[in-house]
Amino acid sequence: MRGYDDDKQELLARLRRAEGQVRGIARMIDEDVYCIDVLTQVSAATKALESVALALLEDHLMHCVAAATAEGGQVAQDKLREANAAIARLVRS
Amino acid sequence: MRGYDDDKQELLARLRRAEGQVRGIARMIDEDVYCIDVLTQVSAATKALESVALALLEDHLMHCVAAATAEGGQVAQDKLREANAAIARLVRS
Amino acid sequence: MRGYDDDKQELLARLRRAEGQVRGIARMIDEDVYCIDVLTQVSAATKALESVALALLEDHLMHCVAAATAEGGQVAQDKLREANAAIARLVRS
């Protein structure tokens, strides 16, 4: 069981759509679609993945991190540090 | 023919890899992989798409926009404006 | 007292440097420095502010959110929701 357990079907549906978007971008390039129109689709796929990341992070904080801090101690500190590193990676990517 | 014509095979290969990454993320969620490890993969896929966007934009500036500005006039202005809007979307996404 | 209390002097020092960077950009423009060199400075200042944001967020999670989730209940839920919204704003900005 994971933090995203309740949202699993929703996350999988979003990822299937993102996969379809990426495949659609390849098709556009294969068919010589105008650069700017391809770029618009790349932005859309990037935003879709960003939303998946934010949903995963939210679930992680609401469940895994909240459970660890409720217990306290070293485990809580480690979970918080790990979450902060993941947030920094996301903000900088 | 498009600005990305010379890079077409390279772009298609990158998109196939990105598509595989997105499918891999879905598999991880399906198998209840730890949230933070899934997030790392989402960041990798996002970066892959960002690189595709930058390559497309570079090709567009080097070919379509350069050709238009070499001619000058209203077409050049329009192409530059369109490119600027695409850059702004990319920076803000 | 706030989550960032222990880092207050460090944060203030960073913000003074960022303020100096922004003033430096204005001076560059005033002195007609080459566009690309000005842009490099704008990126540096943006990264400095991003680091301040990540430090503030880390302090907030380590103290305010951790304290709330240790207590549990509605307050914990509210703090987590608020933190998630702040993270989303940061990732999307």
Place this chain on the structure above:
Amino acid sequence: MRGYDDDKQELLARLRRAEGQVRGIARMIDEDVYCIDVLTQVSAATKALESVALALLEDHLMHCVAAATAEGGQVAQDKLREANAAIARLVRS
């Protein structure tokens, strides 16, 4: 004379506001304002700098790069490469 010559006063005004925002963030921290409210201000200042960067880049493409590509040759190639590198830095920051 630079690409941003026509927008100089506008850019300087925006930078003065951004400088004021950064100083305001320091004041908030000094007065122990709630973390999340400080973060909102940091996001606003970051967005202000991002807008300055996009305006500078637009001016650069509309003037310096357009002039170089109208001439063509190695100078045009160099300007385009330099602009692409600046765009990549901006997108990744």
